[in-house]
Amino acid sequence: MSFTQDLKGLSRIPLLKVIALPALLASLAWISLANNYAVQDPDLWWHLKVGDWIVANHSVPHVGILSRATEAKPWIAYSWGYEVLLSRAYAWFGLIGLATFNILVTVSVASALFCMLYRLSARFWFAWLLTFVGSYAFLYSLLPRPVFFTMIFFAVELTCLFEAQRTGRTAILVRLIPLFFLWANIHIQFIYGLAVLGLFIAIELAQRLVTALGMKSDGIQAASIQPGKASAISLACILATCLGPYTYHIYGVFAEYSRSHVPYTIILELQSLHFRATTHYVLLMLVAAGFYAIGWPKKLDLFRLALLIISALVAFRTARDAWFVCIVAAACITDVTADFANIPGTFKVRDAAIVAFAALVLIFLVARNTAFTTRHLDLAISRAYPVDAANFIRRNRLTGPLYNQLNWGGFLTWYLPDYPVSIDGRNDLYGDELDKRSFRSEQGDDYRSDPYLNNANLVLLPAQGALALMLLRDPQFRLVYEDQIARVFVRD
Secondary structure, eight states: OOHHHHHHHHHTOHHHHHHHHHHHHHHHHHHHHHHTGGGTOTTHHHHHHHHHHHHHHTSOOOBOTTBSSSTTSBOOOTTHHHHHHHHHHHHHHHHHHHHHHHHHHHHHHHHHHHHHHHHHHOOHHHHHHHHHHHHHHHTTSSOSSTHHHHHHHHHHHHHHHHHHHHHOOGGGGGGHHHHHHHHHTTOTTHHHHHHHHHHHHHHHHHHHHHHHTTOOOTTBOOOOSOHHHHHHHHHHHHHHHTOSTTGGGGHHHHHHHHTOOTHHHHOGGGSOOOSOSHHHHHHHHHHHHHHHHHHSSSSBOHHHHHHHHHHHHHHHHOGGGHHHHHHHHHHHHHHHHOOTTTOSOOOOHHHHHHHHHHHHHHHHHHHHTTTOSHHHHHHHHHHHSOHHHHHHHHHHTOOOOEEEOHHHHHHHHHHSTTSOBSOOSOHHHHHHHHHHHHHHHHTTSSGGGOHHHHTOSEEEEETTSHHHHHHTTOTTEEEEEEOSSEEEEEEO
């Protein structure tokens, strides 16, 4: 019996599937638990604080709350849906609830990737293996944050597009309308989804136009959907994105980001792939396999080719978008091994419920064996953030205004709410000029000309940072607290 036949035989054993898929999801959860990824992201805390603000005020913010530097500047909380969910997880269950929420979101990304691959290929073990490879390539290049919902929604969108293209059933795209409504109220990268939908329809229209002009090529896959109906659905998707508290103003956030340049030079995850990590090479091989899969059939699929090229350009330019090309490449690879006789591959409701229950049980057992407790999370936070220094400031009621380092700004908005920060991780709020000024000051470069430092009475900085070391010798400031993590200065 061949190896392929062995795998086919194994895939018919429900018990093995029930074990294999939950085991994969539990192993991904274990990586998060073992490394405390759920509470490590500096942006996590300002998202949490914004969620608290929304719940307390029963509205979304329209100005730069939490920051003294931009308190009157217009600002849109484009991830308000995620922030409310995060806020409630913490309010109801404390740090355990917050961390559990982020771990489940992480596992949900892998689950969405598996569901996409299994539905498109109808091959369980192929989908399982490719989910493992894909998750390794991109899932931990970022810490849990709203973009994880974008990954989930994008996998759903790509499934709908591929199915509509394969079957010629344009009506499948109607499912995207509620998807974009949710997406636009959770994360700004719904713009990526709209761009992909636009690319899909544009290529279909172009193919029909070429055919109408008598220039059809036998080497290119023909158009399969109704362009008029698809265009109407795409318009409905755009309108659905405006059905939130910010209406069409949500698009202003994307415009603001498109004008930014400084964050791409100072924030590592916004820089290009450096290929000093194993995951980057796995990503490269996955992309190469995706291109191979596109070229394998006798007829070239222009949509898949264009999408993979564009997603590769985006991901190789900005490391944080590695998920984009990984999901696209994985979806393209399904065409080579798909069992077209059984597509779409679906679980029965009973089987899906069993797998979900088994996954939750395994994740619970993993958590019990990785010291997943409030005390353990508190210790992890205290090692990463200036908890003791903030407690000193609060206990001694030191007088602001506060000047802080960028990476700690998000945490301080939540842990030290009575002291509005000078900067945090909201790059769309602060803009290039303030980001650059803050970064230069942190490096000790002409810090005396920093207006936000000059009007600060209280300074909280990393203990071994360049600016903290310079302030030790500056007669304008006096050191009042220090530990291994932070130093606190007051103005004399």
